Amino acid sequence: MIEVRGLQKVYKVHEREAGFWSSVRSLFDRKFRDVYAVDDVSFSIAPGEIVGFLGPNGAGKTTTMKVLTGLLHPTAGEVQVGGFVPHKHERAFKRRISLVMGQKSQLIWDVPASETFLVNKVIYEIDDAAYRRQLDELIELLQIAEVMQKPVRQLSLGERMKCELAASLLHKPDLLFLDEPTIGLDVNMQEVVREFIRRYNRLHKATILLTSHYMADVAALCQRVMVINRGKLLYDGEISELIERHAPYKRLKLWFDGGREALELLESTLLSCGDSGLKVIAQTEHHVELEVARQHISTVSARLLQTLAVADLTIEDPSLEDVISQAFAAGVQP
Amino acid sequence: MNRLTLFLNKYARLFQVEWSVMLAYRSESLIWMVGAFVQPLISLAVWLTISGTGSINGYGAREYILYFLGVLLVERLTRSWDVWELDQDIREGTFSAKLLRPFHPIHWSVTQNLVYKSFFALLMVPAWLVLGWLFPVLSPAANLSSVLLFTLAIIGSSAVRFLTGYMFGLLAFWTNRAISIFLIYEMAHLLLSGRIAPLSMYPDGWLEWSLWLPFYATVGFPVELLSGRLSDNPQWIVLGFCSQIVWIAMLGLALRLQWRAGLKKYGAVGG
Structure with a gap:
């Protein structure tokens, strides 16, 4: 449904330092720098797939979306x-x-959203x-x-x-580009919108590309993610594999009955x-938080349960945020 | 539904929405309308002072008053402000929302022009009729055919000025000085279109030059049609309309080319 080969988008950026004299100088001697917003990116997305697009600010996510919707001409x-x-x-x-941008509105500002709906109709x-x-x-x-x-303003x-989403979906697009669709929504509403996107995908077999700052959106909706940074596609694959590869550990939290003896026991067990x-x-007197390699998690927890008077124990996957930041730190390879 | 009905439906809907937007800003719209009266009224005052009780080139007090009332009306009904809107839309990226829809963004601007210009016409034409009835000196010696020709000329002039304004607005794809560049053009238009003085008072040759450029045909020509000055000069009427038609065709073509080139430059900022 979406085929991208060797996509590149280069912006020419006019550069000058702050201050009066540099502004005068720039009148005569303009310096330009090429910024590679997207650099040699290739991927394809099958019909009906929901793909999460992850990356820090300025990574090239929105630029890619704008090329995919035709707003921007690719450089190559x-x-x-x-x-x-x-x-x-x-x-x-x-x-x-349809392209839904959390930061930009397609609604007509001075009249109620229902008017925009009628215009779109x-x-x-x-x-x-x-x-x-x-x-x-x-x-x-x-x-x-x-x-x-109510007037949009x-x-x-x-x-x-919410109105933005409604206006964008009236014509039932089968290709949906969502750029930060849950921005500014409270947790309940984020969940509603998420459920709504999932349903829309199921009902209309829509292909959806989604960016979000809320990892929960991506984790809940997408099996597949693409990670982009500085215009380069760093990872393209299943979320679970990304987590396994860049977070080959789990988080183990343990609460126990304290005392010096318990702490010594803990130390020797560890x-x-x-x-x-x-x-x-x-670590505190009654609580310890550990990172344990996935393959050893059962041995370690069993041993702790044996030796300590455990009040409570939880084992969690690291958050997607952590995985992503680890991935960036390690320089993920696709 | 056939294509024409679908197309007209779009216009009708956009017209309604733009009308509501204008009403949301009705006081601003009125101030804007009245603000545009200033320049023609100043020109009128200057010429009345200069001519005194006599006349210059066939223009006495009554002729001047009628001429500048005409300028005031024509200016308001044909002027283009699209460059300001486009400049902002393109620089701030709000243009994207229109560009993503399957309807050329120019239609939004056309309907907006239709809305504001009908609003101005609804206020100004009856006002002039009442004034002319109260003070016969203010009523032009117009007959049905000159009013018809005037209406046609207003439509032609609006089209020329809209296309010009839209093209200057699209310069925002390349530069963030689109408005300044347009203002330079507007200076030339002010001088050569008959807005500060009837072109027949200019030195020989200026009128001919102005006819070949998109100036005289946009202001001087419709005003003189209304005041009846061209009634003994049918070849000027033909020339005026020809100038409008040729400019509409050329600008329309140029706009298409500019549009295609501009889209490649669009930065779609924000988001």
Whole structure:
């Protein structure tokens, strides 16, 4: 559904230092620098897939999305989306896609969101019955019945995002690009939107590319992730494999009945597990937090349970945030 | 539904929305309208002072008053402000939302122009009719055919000025000085279109030059059609309309080329 080969996007950036004299100098001697926002990126996405796009700010996620939706012309490389070349701006292509940007609005600012919906109805040539059906469904799922009658400029960020999603989905695009769709939403609403995206994907067999700062979005929705940094695609594959590769440990938290004896026991037990890739992250009199290599987690926990009077014990995967930052620190390889 | 109906539906809907937006800013729209009266009124005052009780080149007090009232109306009904909107939209990336939809962004600007210009016409034309009825000196010696020709000329002039303004606005794809560049053009337009004085008062040859450029045909020509000055000069009427048509065709073509080149430069900032 989406085919990208050797995509490159280079911006020419005018450079000058701060201050009056450098601004005068730059009138006569302009210096430019090439910034490789996306550099030699290739991937393909199958129909109906949801793919998470991860990377720090300025990594090239949004630039890639803008190329995929035709807003930007690629400097080099080939891009095909749903059989179209996006930057040719064909109407048939635009009817099939939607780009939702958390930071940018497609809603008309001074009138209620319902007016934008009506504009999209005629622009996307949606017939009355289909429009009514789709709108009713969106109103119910996103709970926007009242919100959509208020002028957009009076909406909160969360309310606006919901209307933004509704406006983008009225024409039932089968290619959906979501750039930070849950930004500014409270935890409940994030969950609602997540569930909504999952349902939309299932119902309409839509192909979805998603970026988010909330790892929970990505972890909940995507089996496959692409990690990008400084314009380079660093990883493309299953989330589980990324976690295994860059976080080959689990977090073990243990609460026990304290006292000097217990602490000594703990110390000797930990020493006896010395070859288990074990690391103490935090420790108090009644509590210890450990990082343990995956293959040793059962031995280590069994031994701790045997020797200590354990009050509680939890074993968790590291958070996706940790995995990603570890991955960046290690310089992940695709 | 056939394609034309679908297309007209889009226009009708956009017209309604832009109308609501304008009403949300009704006081700003009024101030904006009245603000544009200043320049023609100053020119009028200057010429009335210079001509005194006599006349210059066939223009006495009454002719000046009628001429500048005409300028005031034509200016308001044909002026293009799209460069400001486009410059902001393109520089800040809000243009993306329109570009992503399967309807050319120019249609949004066209409907916006239609909305504001009909609003101005609804206020200004009846106001002039009442004034002309109260003070006969203010009523132009217009007949049905000159009013019809005037209306056609207003439409032509709007199209020329819209296309010019839109092209200057699209310069924002390349530079963040689009507005400044447009203002230089507007200076030339002010001088050569008949906005500060009737072009017939200019030295010989200026009028001809202005006719070949997109100036006289956009202001001087419709105003003189309305005031009846061209009624004994049918070849000037033909020339005026020809100038409009040729400019619309050339600008339309140039705009297409510029659009294609500009999209490659679009930075789609933000997001």
